[in-house]
Amino acid sequence: MKKIEKKPELLVPAASLEVLRTAVIFGADAVYIGGEAFGLRAKAKNFSAQEMAEGIVFAHERGVRVHVTANILAHNYDLEGARAYFRELRELQPDALIIADPGMFALAREICPEIDIHISTQANNTNYMTYRFWHEQGAKRVVSARELSLKEIKEIREQIPEDMEIESFVHGAMCISYSGRCLLSNYFTGRDANHGACTHPCRWKYALVEETRPGEYLPVFENDRGTFIFNSKDLNMIEHIPELVDAGIDSFKIEGRMKTALYVATVARTYRRAIDDYFVSEERYRANMDWYRAEIAKCTYRKFTTGFYFGKADEDTQIYDESTYVSEYIYLGIVGAVAEAGAPAEDAAVGSRGMTTADGDAAGGSVESPFCARIEQRNKFCVGDEIEIMKPGGENIPVKVIAMYDEEGHPVESCPHPKQTIDVKLSEVPEVGDILRVEKNF
Numbered sequence: 247m248k249k250i251e252k253k254p255e256l257l258v259p260a261a262s263l264e265v266l267r268t269a270v271i272f273g274a275d276a277v278y279i280g281g282e283a284f285g286l287r288a289k290a291k292n293f294s295a296q297e298m299a300e301g302i303v304f305a306h307e308r309g310v311r312v313h314v315t316a317n318i319l320a321h322n323y324d325l326e327g328a329r330a331y332f333r334e335l336r337e338l339q340p341d342a343l344i345i346a347d348p349g350m351f352a353l354a355r356e357i358c359p360e361i362d363i364h365i366s367t368q369a370n371n372t373n374y375m376t377y378r379f380w381h382e383q384g385a386k387r388v389v390s391a392r393e394l395s396l397k398e399i400k401e402i403r404e405q406i407p408e409d410m411e412i413e414s415f416v417h418g419a420m421c422i423s424y425s426g427r428c429l430l431s432n433y434f435t436g437r438d439a440n441h442g443a444c445t446h447p448c449r450w451k452y453a454l455v456e457e458t459r460p461g462e463y464l465p466v467f468e469n470d471r472g473t474f475i476f477n478s479k480d481l482n483m484i485e486h487i488p489e490l491v492d493a494g495i496d497s498f499k500i501e502g503r504m505k506t507a508l509y510v511a512t513v514a515r516t517y518r519r520a521i522d523d524y525f526v527s528e529e530r531y532r533a534n535m536d537w538y539r540a541e542i543a544k545c546t547y548r549k550f551t552t553g554f555y556f557g558k559a560d561e562d563t564q565i566y567d568e569s570t571y572v573s574e575y576i577y578l579g580i581v582g583a584v585a586e587a588g589a590p591a592e593d594a595a596v597g598s599r600g601m602t603t604a605d606g607d608a609a610g611g612s613v614e615s616p617f618c619a620r621i622e623q624r625n626k627f628c629v630g631d632e633i634e635i636m637k638p639g640g641e642n643i644p645v646k647v648i649a650m651y652d653e654e655g656h657p658v659e660s661c662p663h664p665k666q667t668i669d670v671k672l673s674e675v676p677e678v679g680d681i682l683r684v685e686k687n688f
Contacts, residue, residue, distance in 0.1 A: 251491050253525050257313070257413065258514045259503040263293065266301045266312075268507040268580060271679040272638045273518030276311035277301075278344060280503060284316040284324070284331055299338055311341040315503075316354070317366035320347045332357040342386065355384055362386040364413065372398075374405035377412075387411035389499065392420060392481075396493045396555045403494030411496040417513055417542075418501025420478035420553055482550035484516060484538045487524045487531060489555075506624070508577035511636060511681050512545035519640055537640075544575045544683075578633060578682040579621030579668075584675070618651070618669040619676045627684060628660040635674060636681040646673040 258274035260266035269277045279301060280292045293301060302312045314335060320328060328350055335343065336358045343361055345351050346368035354363055364387040365371060365380045372391045380388050390399055392415055403412060437444065455463060481501070483490060490498065498521070500513050520538050524531040627633060629650055635643040649671040652658050661668045676682070 251525075252496070254491060254495055254521065255311075255497040256514065256517055256521060257497045257499045258510060259500055259505065260301070260510065261292065261503050261505065263297045263301050263304075264580065265505075265507045265510050267304060267679070268511050268681070269514055270305050270308050270310045272511040272514040274310055274514050276313060276341070276497070277305060278313040278315060278499075278503070280315045281331065281335075284318050284320075284328055284350075295334055295338070298340075302338055302340055313342040313344055313364060314340045315344045315366070316350055317344050317346040317368050318350070319368065320350050325349065325353065328353055329357065335361065344389070351383065351385075364411075365389060367391055367415070374402040377402055377406045377410060381407055381410045385410075387413050387497070389413040389415075390495075393554050395557055396489055399495060400493040412494060413497035413499050414490070414493075414495045415481060415501055416483040416490060416498040417481055417517065420481055420551070479549045479551035481553045482542060483552060483555065484520055484542050485535065486552065486555070487520050488528060491524070506577050507580055508575065508624075508636075508681055508683055509545045511638075512541060512575075515636075515638060515640060516541045574686055575634075575683045576686055577624045578627055578684060579624050581619045581621060581676045581678055581680045581682065583620040584678055585618050585620075585669075617675050618671050619680075619682075620667065620669050621682060623661045623664065623666045623668050625664075626660060626662045629658075631684065633672075633682055633684040635672070635676045636683055637677070638679065643674055645676075647671070648673060 255275040256273065257276045257278060258269040260269050260277045260279045266277050266279060279298065281298060282292050282294060298314070305312050316328070316331065316335075318324065332343075332354055339361070341362060342364050343354050343358065344364045344366050345354055346366035351363060351365075354361070363385050365385050367389040369376075369380075369388075370391055371377065371380075371388045372394060377388050388410070390402070390412060394402075394414075399412060399414060406412075455461075483498075498517060500510075500517065502509060502513070516538050519534070520531060523534050627647065629647050631647045633645060633647060635641075635645055637643065647670060650658055650661060651669040652661075653667050655669075658668075670682075
């Protein structure tokens with residue numbers, strides 16, 4: 247009989263209110279988001295105070311927790327703004343703050359004592375004494391450094407208080423610099439990675455210059471495209487849920503606060519099912535492995551690695567000959583509303599037809615049989631295309647695009663404009679929150 251183990255939290259990133267809703271619908275136990283300042287993803291869309299309030303309500307109504315990042319390494323000039331920010335967060339009442347800097351920690355404890363504090367991976371948390379230190383300061387959770395092995399994490403679990411939680415990354419981009427503390431971006435571009443403005447110079451192409459031959463670039467290459475010596479593969483631990491649980495990790499963290507809703511939905515749904523299957527039985531988890539592998543490969547990624555979890559990372563962790571992503575599916579949009587045949591008509595134009603939205607609001611109108619799904623288009627597709635409905639429960643339903651209408655209700659053959667609102671008639675009925683995607687035609 248399998249020993250009784252604690253089911254880990256699945257913690258999923260969200261770059262916007264739309265992506266937060268997707269993460270919640272597709273299986274997250276918790277989401278982590280950033281405000282418009284003081285987080286390490288300044289290039290992400292991030293949340294205004296109003297959007298954060300809406301997101302927290304949406305998540306809490308569905309039993310999902312919200313963690314807010316405030317994990318910059320602060321300078322003196324950041325502190326007054328941080329005080330004001332924490333006062334805003336005190337009113338919004340997220341479930342936790344993610345912090346790296348001791349000064350920011352002290353401010354959060356002073357201003358938001360009732361909100362849990364989680365210590366960011368940016369704080370270089372590599373040993374159990376560090377965990378104990380933060381526990382004594384009042385932290386609820388510590389995010390492990392990506393450089394730790396599962397053996398080291400298990401040792402930490404054995405040496406820290408039972409109520410201290412461990413959060414660890416299980417999927418997503420890896421950083422070339424120790425626990426994400428990078429100076430390359432600031433050096434090359436003046437944009438400080440430790441203030442959230444990383445330009446990702448680790449993904450750039452490099453050559454060597456010999457001291458006595460200035461201006462002569464010596465390629466270091468695996469092929470004729472050059473070398474990408476700092477470029478890491480993406481972490482993927484979908485095949486190692488039992489080992490992660492055995493190590494005592496309380497929260498499985500997905501990287502990707504700059505990713506699309508399709509990426510978040512794909513990864514969240516796959517890990518949700520893998521975790522749930524494992525806690526039914528390891529046999530069920532093993533039996534469904536092919537599905538996990540196939541689904542996780544449908545999101546955008548750089549090639550996969552298990553990072554440092556099984557010992558020191560070697561050359562298998564790095565990508566030397568390219569910096570491009572692998573992307574097999576194209577994101578078309580999220581179903582924001584659905585009108586079934588026979589809905590009462592107030593306006594003949596499809597643009598004002600009766601739609602039940604994600605918030606449960608209705609707008610008047612009618613629609614031809616069988617139905618229309620309203621989306622905000624993300625990539626072009628056409629009438630007659632064979633696409634796929636991706637459902638939160640794990641089903642992937644092939645459908646045909648029968649017709650589509652623009653915002654004024656006029657029939658159109660395609661939707662070429664990004665973020666265009668389109669009503670789409672499909673051969674099967676979708677539900678609000680479903681994602682539409684299509685396999686790339688390579």
